Amino acid sequence: MKVLIIYAGMLMKSGGMQHICCEMANAFVAKGYETAIACGGGDLTSSFFPLDKRIKIYSLIADHPVNDMDKAVVGRKISAGDKIIREFIRTFSKRRFHEWNEKCKCRVVKPYLKKILHDFNPDVIVGYNADAVYYTVAAMDDIVPIIGTNHSELSRSFEEMGGPEIAALNRCAALQVLLPSQKDILEKHCPQVPCVVIPNVVSESKKISSLEQRTVLFVGRLTKAAKRPHLAVQAFEKAAVHHPEWKLEIWGDGHGAEHYVDEMKKDIASHHMEDRIFFKGTTTDIQSVYGKASILLCPSQHEGWGLAVTEAMSAGLPVVAFKSCAGVNELVEDGCSGFLTDDDISSMAGALEKLMESDDLRKEMGMNARHSMEKFSEEKVWSSWIHLIDKVVESSSNQRKA
Template sequence: MKVLLANLHKYVGYSGGIEHVLSRMASALKDRNYEVSVVMADEKEGFPFYPLPDGVELYNLFHMKGMKAIQVGTFDMIMREVTRAFSKEGARNRNYEILLKGKKALQKVLEETEPDVIVSFREPTGRLLLDCISTKIPVISMLHNDPDEIFLHSPKEEKSALKKSRYIQALMPSFIGKAEKYLDYDHFVYIPNAVNIPDLVADPGQDRDVHVITNVGRVTGRTKRQHLLVEAFSLIARDSPDWQVHIWGDTYDKAYVTALKSLIKKKGLTDRVFLKGTTKDMKGVWEGTDIFAFPSHHEGFPLALSEAMGVGIPAVGYKSCSSVNELIKSDVNGYLVEEGPEPFSKALAALMKDEELRRKLGKGARESMESFRPEVVWNSWDELLQKAAK
């Protein structure tokens, strides 16, 4: 079977969660003898941060062979950001107008790859496929976030297009009920992300000269909220001189990164809290981690959190955060707390002072990720692809 993975978004060197999932899916399907192609849309030319396996053809709509390169002008970008200040829905329509520049290129990709099924990774991608092009190829649309976050400011045309999907995949069972508030649709399917657990069993209770609280994710205030971790740690740092905070992730949100660095300096934590950037050596990160801290506002299915738990690291997150509040179970594999720095700091402090508690909850974390192992998840995708192609 031929499968096209469509993520019409910037992709070159981009280390987002969706791009990580796409890389894993391409590898898993290739291993199961699918013929896999990938299409994205990026002004840059180059390679993805998360590699694709040999034999997977990668198409960039903005740089197609035999076609003139598509440029996203400064005017387009300025108008999108001006629109965003007044209307998130309007900004999404502006983004879609930019994607429309790649319509002919996308048609060419479909002609060349002749997929039996298309897996769409973002809602604007589905809109282009199902509404603008009106493809007859079965499309499985993935929802990579809490539907309340996806659809609250979603254009009506986007929602209407998604209803033409053969199936819509949700990352949590609870997300199906949420999505049904926005879409009159009968073919939702629950499949979580696969948790690729490194060949490692962490020991978060071991004796170290320096203990580490780790956060992994894009460094951005709207979603990941690393500033709350800094504020929480500042409340307990003086009593725990052998502890540090390591924040890993893409720092493309320059305004937030600048504000975060200022906060770290203001709190006197420049030698205790470190922005580490991106890495492909996650095994090394987990080996040095004692607690995983995840103060996100909302999530779809957080890969970093699930991987940390999968190797046996206890986690702290907020009760209000979708997905996180279904993965973390207090006193079983970590702690869920109320909003704010102080509750977060108390949960961190409880784990920081008790190595046996970290070991106990770390063991619970590892056990709770068993149902998300790759073989379980990719078997579900295998079944869904076969059904969609019929």
């Protein structure tokens, strides 16, 4: 069995999508599948997360790898003329802007993807999000079954998604989502395509926190619109006034967000918190980070799946997040494994302070959090994936014979 995973991002970066993509490829190889990843460029000889050497890596945008992390992404290969048209369209329609942008990226990717499909000749394709499925459908000559996956917040995605992407999703042999609420949304737009809920793997943490350290964490990309670490800073500043022994560590990639990080640092300085709030960058050993902390703050506006949330919970950390955050509010049980608060700084700070004040509460919620992650074990998740792949390939083979 030959499985091709198509992901338009770069494996060099440290995001959740890259992590999940590498985990999936490693699991497929371990199950005996010949596996390849077609990604959006970058240094094809390395990835941020561990990747089995048996996995083949292809670039969607060049015959040779491009090592500049700013210039390797698919969107930067769009022609100057198409970019001018794109920016004009942006002024009057967000959906049309997105549709044109994806159409332009598809033109960039198509010739390389056609070659990849010919060279690797997969039995099944796993497309990461609607854009990868769209590019695949456009590039395919032969009928190869596609499993479309979702790793974003679907209600927002469909508000922007263009007709060609939705049409491509409807040509999939199956669709996979991470959470039950996402299945309900997807079935409204793709009612004829079988849809299954398969969550992400949450590996059992090898480093369980004692929850005695006075450390709060934020873990995620330093993006203002989605992850919103500035809200973690503000909530900590408010909660920590009467708890001078506590500190906040911010872990994540700030590449391209230097101005935003500078804004946060100015805010931190104005509250005289420079010796209590720290920007730590990225790490290849995030488990050790969780093992030395006691609380995770997740101020995200939305998530496809709160990867940092589940990682922290596996290490026994209670979580404080906003109850409106899709992709998190189905993972954290309010009052049991953490707190889901109203969408304001005071509410988040109040919940954070409750956990700061009580060792017993932290440990009770942390234990509940760790046990709640057991249902996302590697054995359960990868068994579901193997069953889905085998079923899709068998069905496709039967259709061809018929």
